[in-house]
Amino acid sequence: MNYSTREEGGYLVLDLEGEVDLSCSPDARKQILDALAKGKNLLVDLSDVSYIDSSGVASLVEGYQTAKKAGQKFGLVGVSEAAMSVLKLARLDRVFPIHPSVEERIREDG
Amino acid sequence: MKTQKLLELRFQASADRLCLIRPLVKRVAEVVGCQGDLADQLVLAVNEACMNVIQHAYKGDETGEIVLEILNNKKKLLFRLKDFAEPVDLESVQPRDLDDLRPGGLGTHFIREIMDECVMGHLKDAQGNYIEMIKRIS
Numbered sequence: 001m002n003y004s005t006r007e008e009g010g011y012l013v014l015d016l017e018g019e020v021d022l023s024c025s026p027d028a029r030k031q032i033l034d035a036l037a038k039g040k041n042l043l044v045d046l047s048d049v050s051y052i053d054s055s056g057v058a059s060l061v062e063g064y065q066t067a068k069k070a071g072q073k074f075g076l077v078g079v080s081e082a083a084m085s086v087l088k089l090a091r092l093d094r095v096f097p098i099h100p101s102v103e104e105r106i107r108e109d110g
Numbered sequence: 111m112k113t114q115k116l117l118e119l120r121f122q123a124s125a126d127r128l129c130l131i132r133p134l135v136k137r138v139a140e141v142v143g144c145q146g147d148l149a150d151q152l153v154l155a156v157n158e159a160c161m162n163v164i165q166h167a168y169k170g171d172e173t174g175e176i177v178l179e180i181l182n183n184k185k186k187l188l189f190r191l192k193d194f195a196e197p198v199d200l201e202s203v204q205p206r207d208l209d210d211l212r213p214g215g216l217g218t219h220f221i222r223e224i225m226d227e228c229v230m231g232h233l234k235d236a237q238g239n240y241i242e243m244i245k246r247i248s
Contacts, residue, residue: 019132021160023125023129051132053157057214065211084153085147089223090216092210 003031009106011073014038017048020056029059036074043102047078052086064096066069073109088099116142123164123174123193125175128157131178133219135189136181139237142187142247152187152245155224158217159241167195168238186248189225194238200230 001024002017012035035042043072044060044072046052060076075097078085087093099105116138121127135156160176168174175184177192205222206215221228227244 021125022130022164023159029244053128053154053161054214054216055161057216061211062213065213082150085150086220087153089220091153095211100226 001028002038003028005031008043008102008107010041010103011043011106012038013043013045013077013102015045015048019028019051020049020059021053022055024074025055025059027051028056029062032059036063036070036072039070039072041073041077042067043077043078043099043105045051045102046080046083049080049083052073052083057086057090060071060096061092075099077104077105111185113188115179117178117179117180119178121133121176121178122172123168123176124172125161125164128160129215131160132157132158133177139187142182142188144245144247151224152189155221155243156189156191158220159189159243162217162241163191163193163239164196166203167193167198169195171195182247185245185246187245189243189245190240191243192238192240193235194233194236196237198233198239200232203230222248 001020004015006013014031016028065073077099078101079098132153136149136153139152140176144152163176174195181188203218205219225243226246230241232239
């Protein structure tokens with residue numbers, strides 16, 4: 001898994017890329033929780049995620065819950081087909097705010 | 111009905127082995143006719159079962175070993191995973207209620223959702239545990 005961050009429209013965007021599995025999900029979790037600890041609104045871009053397992057999904061759930069508790073915005077953008085099928089299996093596609101792109105999310109925020 | 115062994119792998123109970131196992135499982139699934147989403151789901155289920163062993167049976171001890179066997183006949187694909195860790199409490203391996211939103215606990219749900227049958231137990235001839243996951247492919 002590779003990751004990078006960028007700022008866009010009041011959000012910190014965390015781009016995850018490649019396979020998010022048990023060997024690297026602790027890194028993904030740390031990036032998510034560190035961003036939220038800095039008080040950022042966070043979007044996680046999953047468009048280049050080719051595989052995600054339950055440990056990766058758990059990092060997203062923890063981020064979502066942490067943000068909600070702190071009153072920060074959190075969402076997923078550009079969710080790849082591979083990631084979406086796993087989220088659907090966990091029925092989390094109905095829980096996470098999911099948008100096609102960062103721009104779309106920002107537009108929706110108004 | 112004749113059952114044949116398609117693959118047997120023995121590997122360390124380490125998270126960084128999972129990326130080596132997944133492509134092999136996917137290829138086997140494809141060879142027996144499971145394509146696309148189904149092949150991907152089978153890979154996910156086997157990955158999750160391996161993760162359970164790494165995290166809950168060996169509790170992070172990477173010197174432990176896992177044996178993965180994949181067998182098939184015309185109707186079924188069987189994934190058998192064995193470890194040699196202390197026997198786990200089988201009652202504790204349960205899928206969580208999906209309405210109870212919390213990190214973790216999804217692996218067993220994925221396995222049960224994807225596979226048609228799933229049996230867990232303790233090895234009889236040695237210390238350890240096994241899980242057998244069956245997918246009907248006819």
